C-alpha cells in the first residue's frame with residue numbers, strides 16, 4: 007500500500023509554474039545559446055584546418071557571399087526549429103498543467119491535498135458535533151412538550167390563550183391599561199365618584215317630593231291670607247270661610263295625591279277609570295287568567311262592574327255569589343259582547359254561571375217567546391244529570407227575568423218535553439241525542455236560536471255524540487253566523503250567533519268542532535289547562551287487586567258521616583260494590599247508565615239529601631255533577647284517561663272548599679302512569695315510589711322513547 011501510494015505520488019504530474027519552468031529551462035537555453043554562438047563564431051571565423059582548394063573559377067568574393075547565404079539559411083532554420091520546439095513544449099506544459107489541475111481537483115495534490123483532507127476531516131467532525139447538538143435540543147424540546155401535555159391532562163392546567171390580533175387591530179390598537187389612567191390624579195372630581203341614586207328623596211319621579219312642595223305652598227298661602235285679613239281687618243268674618251277653604255284645599259290635595267300616587271296602589275283599591283294597563287296585567291296574573299284571541303274586552307273585577315243588569319245582579323246576590331270566580335270575571339264580559347268563547351277552567355270553578363248569566367242577559371233584550379218558535383238559547387250537555395243540574399242553576403237566575411227553561415233529556419217521556427216546548431221557552435238545556443229526536447219529530451225548532459253553549463264539549467265527542475251535536479248546530483240558522491273576516495265590522499242592530507264551549511279539559515279533538523262552528527273565538531284559560539284544582543289533596547296508592555276492598559272499607563269507616571263518591575269503571579262493578587258495602591253496613595247507593603232514569607234520580611237525590619253518604623258511580627257522575635261538600639272521592643277502579651281522572655276527583659274540592667281524592671293504582675293501569683305522574687308532580691302531590699320508578703311512567707303510551715315533546719305535550723320538571 008505504501009509503495010503504491012509513493013508510486014502514485016511519483017506518477018502524478020507535477021504542477022510547474024511558468025517562472026519555475028523558465029528557471030528549469032534556463033541552463034538548456036543557455037546551452038543552446040552557447041552552441042548557437044559557437045556555431046555562429048565557427049561560421050564567421052576561418053577554419054583552422056586547411057581549407058580545400060577553391061576551383062579555378064573560384065571568386066573569393068562570390069565564394070564568401072555564397073557561404074554567408076547558406077549559413078543564414080541554416081541559422082534561420084535552427085531558429086525556426088527552436089521556436090517550434092519551444093512552442094511544442096509550452097503546449098505540452100499547459101496540457102500537463104490542466105491535467106494536473108483536474109487531478110488535484112479529483113484527489114488533492116500532494117501534501118497540500120493531505121492538509122486539505124485533514125482540514126476537511128476536522129470540518130466534518132465539527133459538522134457532526136453540531137448536528138448531534140441540534141438533535142439533542144430537539145429531543146429535549148419534545149420531552150418538555152410531552153410533560154406539559156401530561157400536566158394539562160392530569161392537573162388541569164390551563165394553557166394561556168394566545169392573544170389573537172385581528173388584522174384590522176394590528177395597526178390601530180388604542181387599548182390602555184388602568185394604571186395608565188392619570189385623570190384621577192389630575193382632577194379631584196374623579197376621586198369621589200357618586201353612585202347613581204335614582205330614588206333619592208322619597209322615591210318620587212325625578213326626586214321631587216310633591217307632598218313637601220304642596221305643604222310648603224299651603225303654608226305660604228295661609229300666611230298670605232292671614233296677612234291680607236290682617237290688613238283688611240276682616241279676621242273674624244273670614245275665619246269660617248278660611249276653614250272651609252282649608253278643608254277644600256286639603257281634599258283637593260288628597261285627591262291630587264291619590265291621583266299622583268296611583269301607581270303605588272293595588273288594582274283592588276282603584277276605581278275602574280284609574281286602572282292602567284299594568285294594573286290589568288297584574289289583575290290577570292292574580293287570577294291566572296290568560297286569553298288567546300284578538301280585541302278581547304276587559305275582564306270584570308266585581309259583579310257591580312259587569313253589565314248584567316239590575317235584575318240579574320239581584321239574582322246573583324240571591325244565589326249567594328258574592329264575588330265572581332276567575333272564569334266568570336273573564337267569560338261574562340266576552341259573552342255579553344257576543345264573542346264566541348272557549349272557556350277552560352278547573353272543576354267546580356263556576357263555569358255554569360259563566361255561560362248562563364250572559365245568555366240570560368242576551369235573552370232579556372229579546373221579546374218573550376210567544377209560541378213554539380223558541381228557544382232563543384240552547385245548552386248541550388253530555389249527561390242527563392248534568393243537563394238537569396244546569397237547568398236548576400239556570401232557573402235560579404231565570405225566574406227574576408221571567409225566562410222559561412226546559413230540559414230535554416233522554417230517559418223521560420218525550421211527549422211531556424214536547425208539550426213544554428210547545429208552550430214556549432226561551433232556553434233549552436238538552437242532551438244531544440234527545441234534542442235531535444225532538445228536532446226530527448218537529449217538537450222543537452231552532453230557527454230563533456242564536457246562542458248555543460256546549461258544556462263539557464270534549465266529553466260529548468268522547469261519548470260519540472259528535473254527529474248529533476253537528477246535526478243540532480246545523481239546525482240553527484246559518485244566516486246569523488258572524489262574518490269569516492275578523493276585521494269586518496259587525497252590525498250592532500243585528501243578532502249574530504254566539505257559540506261557546508266550556509270544560510275543565512279541552513283535548514285537541516275538540517278543536518275540529520271549534521274550528522267549524524266558532525267564529526274568531528277567544529280562548530280563556532284559568533290556570534293550567536287540565537290541571538286539577540289545588541283545593542284537592544291527591545293521594546295515589548299502589549295496591550294489589552286483593553287489597554282494594556279492605557282499604558275501601560277502612561277509608562269509609564274513617565269517613566264517618568261525611569260524604570264520599572266511589573268510582574268504578576263498569577256498571578257491574580258499581581252494582582257489586584254497592585251491594586257489598588250495603589252488606590257491610592254502609593249507607594250506600596249506586597248510580598250507572600244501565601239504571602232507569604228514575605232510579606238514577608233517586609240515587610243522586612238521595613246522596614244530595616244525605617239519605618246515604620256513599621255513592622258508588624260510573625263516569626256518568628264524573629262530569630259536571632255538583633254535589634256540595636263531597637269530602638272524599640275514591641277511585642276504586644282507576645280509569646286510563648287522565649281527563650276522566652281530573653273530572654272524577656273534581657267532584658270534591660268545589661266552590662272554594664277543600665277535598666281529598668284517593669286513587670287505587672294497580673299494574674293494570676300502566677296506560678295512565680305517565681300522565682298521572684305528571685299530574686301529581688304538577689300539583690305537588692306525593693308520587694308513590696313504585697309509580698315513579700315504573701318504566702311506563704317515563705313515556706307516554708305509544709310515544710317513542712326519547713322523542714322530543716310535541717307542541718301539545720305538557721312536560722314538567724322533575725320527571
Ligand SMILES: Nc1ncnc2c1ncn2[C@@H]1O[C@H](COP(=O)(O)OP(=O)(O)OP(=O)(O)O)[C@@H](O)[C@H]1O
Nearest residue numbers: 327329330331353354355356357358359630632661
Ligand atoms: N261566584 C260564585 N260564588 C260562589 N259560588 C259559586 C260561584 N259560582 C258558582 N258557584 C258554585 O260553585 C259550584 C260549582 O259550580 P259549577 O258547577 O258551575 O262548576 P263547574 O266549573 O261547572 O264544575 P265542573 O267542571 O265540575 O262542571 C256550584 O255549587 C255553584 O253554585
